[in-house]
Amino acid sequence: MSDVTATTNAKSSSGTGKGLEGIVAAQTAISLIDGLNGRLFYRGLDIHDLASHSTFEETTALLWYGRLPNRKQFERFRQKFVDNRMIPNDIVSIMLTLPPKTSAMGVLRTCVSAVATYDPDTGDNSLDANVNKSIRLTASFPTFIAAWHRIRNGLWPISPNPDLGHAANFLYMLTGEVPNEHIARALDIALILHADHGLNASTFAARITSSTLSNLHSAIVSAIGTLKGSLHGGANEQVMRMLLEIGSMERIDQYMRGAFASKKKIPGFGHRVYKADDPRAFWLQKLSKQVGEEAGKTRWFEMSEVIRKAVQEHRALPVNVDFYSASLYYTMGIPTDLFTPIFAISRVAGWTAHVYEQYSDNRLIRPESEYVGPMDVPYQPIDERP
Numbered sequence: 001m002s003d004v005t006a007t008t009n010a011k012s013s014s015g016t017g018k019g020l021e022g023i024v025a026a027q028t029a030i031s032l033i034d035g036l037n038g039r040l041f042y043r044g045l046d047i048h049d050l051a052s053h054s055t056f057e058e059t060t061a062l063l064w065y066g067r068l069p070n071r072k073q074f075e076r077f078r079q080k081f082v083d084n085r086m087i088p089n090d091i092v093s094i095m096l097t098l099p100p101k102t103s104a105m106g107v108l109r110t111c112v113s114a115v116a117t118y119d120p121d122t123g124d125n126s127l128d129a130n131v132n133k134s135i136r137l138t139a140s141f142p143t144f145i146a147a148w149h150r151i152r153n154g155l156w157p158i159s160p161n162p163d164l165g166h167a168a169n170f171l172y173m174l175t176g177e178v179p180n181e182h183i184a185r186a187l188d189i190a191l192i193l194h195a196d197h198g199l200n201a202s203t204f205a206a207r208i209t210s211s212t213l214s215n216l217h218s219a220i221v222s223a224i225g226t227l228k229g230s231l232h233g234g235a236n237e238q239v240m241r242m243l244l245e246i247g248s249m250e251r252i253d254q255y256m257r258g259a260f261a262s263k264k265k266i267p268g269f270g271h272r273v274y275k276a277d278d279p280r281a282f283w284l285q286k287l288s289k290q291v292g293e294e295a296g297k298t299r300w301f302e303m304s305e306v307i308r309k310a311v312q313e314h315r316a317l318p319v320n321v322d323f324y325s326a327s328l329y330y331t332m333g334i335p336t337d338l339f340t341p342i343f344a345i346s347r348v349a350g351w352t353a354h355v356y357e358q359y360s361d362n363r364l365i366r367p368e369s370e371y372v373g374p375m376d377v378p379y380q381p382i383d384e385r386p
């Protein structure tokens with residue numbers, strides 16, 4: 001056996017490129033992260049302007065079509081969203097067969113896989129067909145999640161309410177109550193903020209899958225599986241678990257000292273691209289405070305403020321999108337395991353935009369690996385192996 005490290009025709013990545021850090025793997029005109037200055041743009045528009053003035057539906061149109069729709073275009077687009085919120089009864093039947101403990105992200109992944117078989121355009125990769133599939137999928141994500149939440153609690157799913165916007169309708173289908181305007185707008189802004197984010201891991205997964213010329217539903221299934229992880233979208237749930245574990249203001253100091261001593265990663269902090277605080281956190285902080293004050297429940301927001309101070313005094317780590325979304329959603333009464341699915345309800349807009357972009361100028365995404373294993377290992381017959 002030789003201990004020679006085999007080389008391929010790729011440049012060695014030892015010491016560099018781990019996790020593809022700093023590697024430009026695609027060109028995109030969808031979103032730009034200015035990590036040094038803590039800025040984010042969708043199609044050239046500043047996220048702060050979109051969070052101030054737009055809605056999730058309008059932002060989705062911006063991501064898909066490249067510019068803001070005029071009033072007539074927007075009305076037509078919004079109506080298509082409303083018309084496609086219902087999900088096939090067979091999908092509800094599938095949910096009824098799933099163990100109640102199945103994770104909501106697992107259910108979402110299963111629903112997207114299953115609903116592909118009902119979509120008339122499933123195997124058609126033309127832009128028109130992909131836009132139609134994207135509308136159906138994006139419109140039905142809230143219905144999948146809300147239906148699952150009710151089914152697992154022994155309740156019957158609630159039909160979508162055509163008079164409500166995307167965010168408000170989700171909360172309505174979850175609880176059976178029309179949310180107040182402030183709560184609905186807070187979730188709408190959160191959805192705007194999560195809709196796209198450069199070549200993050202789940203978007204990259206969607207682009208890799210589309211680059212093989214697989215279909216849009218398969219790309220979205222890949223993306224959902226990738227978003228679920230605790231280093232990515234799953235971090236918002238981890239933030240809430242940390243807050244609940246700490247439990248009270250008095251215990252923060254001790255908890256943080258232990259976490260720093262054991263070099264534990266604190267969910268909601270750190271980012272591959274941002275060196276300054278994430279601009280989305282600015283909004284989520286504001287919303288978490290506002291919703292908390294209106295509900296008379298500021299505990300989780302106040303604890304978050306103290307934790308942030310402790311983390312940033314300890315080390316210069318940027319606060320990221322997942323930190324304040326946790327206290328915001330929890331204060332709104334949303335169960336912790338639905339936080340990452342809410343991220344998906346929004347990010348599907350960006351994933352699908354990236355799928356169109358990948359198809360429009362496709363080349364198979366196929367990097368190389370640096371082989372570091374043994375060479376020329378002799379084959380030992382099974383009975384001679386130790």
Ligand SMILES: CC(C)(COP(=O)(O)OP(=O)(O)OC[C@H]1O[C@@H](n2cnc3c(N)ncnc32)[C@H](O)[C@@H]1OP(=O)(O)O)[C@@H](O)C(=O)NCCC(=O)NCCS
Nearest residue numbers: 230231232235264265266267268269270271272320321322
């Ligand atoms: C987001 C994340 C995965 C980025 O990872 P990355 O670019 O590979 O950065 P690294 O994990 O290599 O971190 C670089 C350094 O910062 C530290 N660091 C990064 N995030 C940290 C965190 N949340 N808490 C404590 N230390 C952290 C690492 O320990 C490492 O320290 P070292 O240089 O002393 O070894 C990482 O910051 C993280 O795990 N954050 C927590 C999970 C999270 O909030 N994810 C959502 C991201 S939007």
